Amino acid sequence: MDAPEYTAYFEPIEPPEGDDPSYEYFQPTVAVVSVWSPQIQHGGPPTGLLVRAMENAVDPADGQRFTRVTMEILGAVGLGVNRVRTTIPRPGRQISQVAAELEVRGEDGTYRCAARTTAWRLLASDSSDIEDLPQPPLPKGPDELPQNVGFPESVEIPEAWRHMGFIGTVTAAAQPGRLRGSSAVWLRPNLPLVAGETTSDLAAAFTVIDVANGLGAGLNPVEWSWMNTDTTVHLVRQPTGGWTGIDSKMAAGPDGYAASFADLYDTTGFLGRSAQTALLSAVTAR
Template identity: 50%
Template sequence: MESCYYVPIDRPDMETPETGPSGVSTDSGHEYFQPTEATQSVWASTMQHGGPPSGLMMRSLLRCDPDPGQRFTRVTTEILGPIGFGVNRIRAQVIRPGRQISLVGTDLEVQQADGSFRLAARSVGWRLRTADTSAIVEEPAPLTPLPAELTPVAGVTGNEDLGVDWGTTGFIGSIESATIAGRTGDTPAVWIRPAIPLVGGEEISDLESIFSVIDIANGMGTRLRTDEWTWMNTDTTVHLTRIPRGPWVGIDADMVQGPEGFGATFGDLYDITGFVGRSAQTVLLSRR
């Protein structure tokens, strides 16, 4: 198993320079990473799973002009095309500054054979100021049993009867999970966390850890068979009601298939202390 999802690297020598009208380079503020085989998708060996890029973009959002008095409350990740294994570069910016509300965005680009970069994914996150509202807390009951009461396994189990061969390589081979009874539909819920760091040489933060695996809700929330259908998501939106704690995230998801070739997956999200928010993903349905 690879030791991390991304290896930080210097700017590639073959990168095509970006210049403005005056011929001056406009490329600044990018970080560069080499994705490892641990990011590989379950849908194709030529592209990354949506989870690690989402975690990498959350890392970028967290490092962009951080404000200790604000917290991320909604993050939307758009997958604009296959996220390949060429050099990945990423850069964030504050789109809407503010003392109470701010909006931060980050772009992830993949290097092509000619040295140029193609925009492959984008995340946008709203940050809101914090305040004490503990007197009015209302939330669903915690998801139980907790990971400490279970025996986590490498990869994911619980979907074997759907024709799913999750395998032990690529992204699925890099995670730990424990499957339990779900609440939102007739599909199981899952406790899940990355078993390796997001970026080599760094300790993964709680938000980075959770955003690296939330994309898997789309795979856990369905009863469709993979040898008959595919259901690829084009986006993931996460609404948080508080900041999650710890590397484990509990996902209780359910996919709704519409009659016109698309649907949506909705998931309730938990950490080991209780409910933390909900996710939603648009799903493209295709018959094999």
């Protein structure tokens, strides 16, 4: 199946009349749509957009690297005008923190904050003599596996989701995972994050990492929903190459909430880990 013909996940626009020009303004395209509802965005594209904003707010020559990024979803990220603004709560030469917020414009013209990110950046230096990674590279890279637009049949997700919305704009390649019978899936977004721009490898990775919550669940959406409220990623190095490997598994507790944990890779090896909190809701109980 071919990817839908969209130009990007977000189109940059001028500030609507009367709105604060200190923000960047974007119009989401239908390529961002969630599997849960056609009225909201999948968590991946807004996460990528906020990471892009944080990258643009810092000096790339200061020697620091993004080491931990937390995305908090404060409400439904809608398809109206989105605007983004960044701050640097903690400047520093060795350690700094950068933050960004995404607001969504409602039908009445007012904005509400729908998502917030914070990231720690640490000064890079040579620690290769003590490098110690918890996992070797995935057995096969994406070029050694069959590739699909959307999720292949070998990935245990609901059939209706395989090409829906944002998922239908991503190229995937799957192999057996290491986490309790999961599939490890290589993912690469097929569209620019923002029209007219080249997406950085860091922003491309964060555009797809939110998918870990769906990949690791192993639940039937006819019976359960498991929408995540956050994504936290710890990196041991910066992603390269545009592909992100996700080996994910959900730990579902007895009290209506769960956590999805994932090992992350790029084509050179282990990259870091992600964790996501999810609210478990029985569909029949609604």
